[in-house]
Amino acid sequence: MVHRLHLISGLPRSGSTLLCALLRQNPRFRVAMTSPVASLCGVLHQKMCGGEFSVFFDDPKRAAMLRGVFDAYYPHVEPEHVIFDTNRTWTARSALLRELYPQSRLVCCVRDIGWIIDSIEKMLAQNPLQLSRMFNFQPGGSVYSRVDMLMNSENGLIGLPWSTLREAWFGDEAKRLIIIPYEHLVKEPERTLRKLYDELGEPWFAHDLNNVIYDEPDYDALLGMPGLHKVREKVEYRERKPCIPPDLFAKYAGSSFWAKPELNTRGVKIL
Template identity: 75%
Template sequence: MVNKLHLISGLPRSGSTLLCALLRQNPRFTAAMTSPVASLCGTMHKKMCGGEFAVFFDDAKRAAMLRGVFDSYYAGIQPSEVVFDTNRIWTGRAALLKALYPESRIICCVRDIGWIIDSVERMLAKNPLQLSRMFNFEPGSSVYARVETLMNSEKGLIGLPWSNLREAWFGDEAKRLILVPYDRLVRAPEQTLRSLYEELGEPWFSHDLDHVAYDEPDYDALLGMPGLHKVRAKVEHQARKPSIPPDLFAKFAHTQFWEKPELNVHRVRIL
């Protein structure tokens, strides 16, 4: 049974896989890349609220069934262990998470939108013979067209989590959020982890920042983007210049709202 749960969410290509790779070094922690739990909960929730069987469910039963998804997926977890479930959908379900796990926090990995787009484009360039699922395996579109797809607020790889994050940031459950900026994580990993442990009320565990291991080759191959979730062994900042057109990079240059104190009306914790 899952007794202690936190969620990892936020924006893509912003360090969530790296954070999971680090956290899972702690034997008390269970963490991995995007899990199917959010999708399973969403499907079950819909079935319990609509259709011919909805009459058989009240709020208490719905909550028990949804917690059961976590318990089943993470079967074998010991009471003293902590589960970190990853999905970019979680920021859009902050109120539901409060109802299911009142003590849970949503850890949001963030990064400048221009650099996220740049990271996606670099992955595509590394695999020119592959077609990516995130673009419906369609060949031949320009970077400008791909950005429009990525930034779609309903289903885009960046646009949907970007919308969810802003909703959570300005919503009533904003106090549940913990923001982890990508640059901070790679430039000062130990300090960032210590701050996270403190915020979660967990005893410190000494992490090996020079031998980090994580890879999901089968999942990445299914997406048509080999190496998408492969983490480098050493945590460090690697300086580079943008590979996308400068006008695209400039278009999103001022979108990091978490860096503007006047917009942090709920005093979200930023590590």
């Protein structure tokens, strides 16, 4: 049974895989770069609220069934173990998570939109013989047409989590958010991790920042993006020039709402 749960969410290409790779060094933590639990909960929730069988469910039963998804996916969890379930859609379910696991926190990795787009384009350039599931395996097109798909607020790889993160940021559950900017994690990993441990009320564990190992080759191959979730062994910040046109950077230059103190009206914790 899952006793202690936190969620990792936020924006893509913003350090969540690196964060998972670091946290999983702690033997008390169970964490991976993504899981299907959010999707499973979504399908089950829909079935319990709509259709011919919805009359057989009340709120306590719905809550028990949804907790059962976590318990089934994470069996044999000791009471002292902490589950970190990762999915970018958790920010759209913050109120539901409050009902299911009131003590849980939403750890959200963020990064400037321009650099997220640039990171995706860099991965595409590194795999020219592959076609990506991100773009429905369609060949051709331009960076501008791909960005339009990425930024779609209903189903875009960036646009959807960016929209749901804004919703959580300005909503009643904002106090449960923990924001980790990408630059903070890669430039000051130990300081960032120590602050995260403090926020979660967990005893400190000394992480090996020079021997970080994580890779998901089968999952990345399915996406048509080999190496997408492969983590470099040493945590460090690397300067590089962007590969996307400067007008795209300019277009999304003001989208980092977490970097504007005047917009942090709910006092969200930023590490």
